[in-house]
Amino acid sequence: MDGLLVPVAAFSFFLFLLPSQRNQYWAIVGWAGMTLNLLFELPSYLAENNFVYPALGVLSVPFLIATAQLLVRRDPAVMTLSRAAAIAFCLYAPFAYIEPLGQWLISVVVVLLMGILNIIGFPAELVAWNMVMHNGFRVEIILACTGIQSIAIMLGVAGAVPTTVRQKSLAVLLIVPVIFGLNIFRNAFVIMGYTGQWFPYFPQIASNGEFGYESFFWAHNVICELLALVILVGIAYGLFVLIPQLGAFADDLITSYRDELKKAAGRGTRSAE
Secondary structure (H helix, E strand, O other): HHHHHHHHHHHHHHHHHOOOOOOOOHHHHHHHHHHHHHOHHHHHHHHOOOOOHHHHHHHHHHHHHHHHHHOOOOOOHHHHHHHHHHHHHHHHHHHHHHHHHHHHHHHHHHHHHHHHHHHHHOOOOOEEEEEEEEOOEEEEOHHHOHHHHHHHHHHHHHHOOOHHHHHHHHHHHHHHHHHHHHHHHHHHHHHHHHOOOOOOHHHHOOOOOOOOHHHHHHHHHHHHHHHHHHOOOOOOHHHHHHHHHHHHHHHHHHHHHHHHHHHHHHHHHHHOO
């Protein structure tokens, strides 16, 4: 069931992009598919001691309810937000569901990653087309390691509002090479940190029972997650400077959700009475 949710969401968002007076319902299906997929994957994230996505999963339920209600009314800001999500999905889906394309992207990342490790002088070896090993520890490079999700999301944000050709071009240059390049160094850091056992700390909270996993937890789930967040915030700030319309969109979006939450709180108060 959960394996179908992402393609269903992607297809629904694609249909949402087609002009229609009722396309908001396709957006609702898309958001629901994303939310349910995140909830289904919570056990695997918890098994990896990754607490970022479980927190997002908890927050996604009230977000979905509010988003669906706003979309039914075709709220302009939430329609624009859904357009950003739809663009992101359409950019990501080919790499996720056309296997040769996804494997090609992974192989490019592996080649660049091994080049960086060789330049640094870190003695890692490639034991499979996407498997890096050092000191008896192995790291598999998968699609999630390529940065394509973050690139698609940021391009979706940039494409959510009308822009000039110059703004579009500069946005692509700000997003794609920066995220892709920094992601190569992120992978290198994780590999060195995990296979070199740099962070064998607090196994009571960082271990999943696998020998040496603590170093992966701190390198991947904590340090790199926080750095990625800072970098994405920085890129988002750059987009807001480059595309001032995004500022007005953000203000409208905050207002829409704030008003919807106030209405929900009012309904809850009346029900309690």
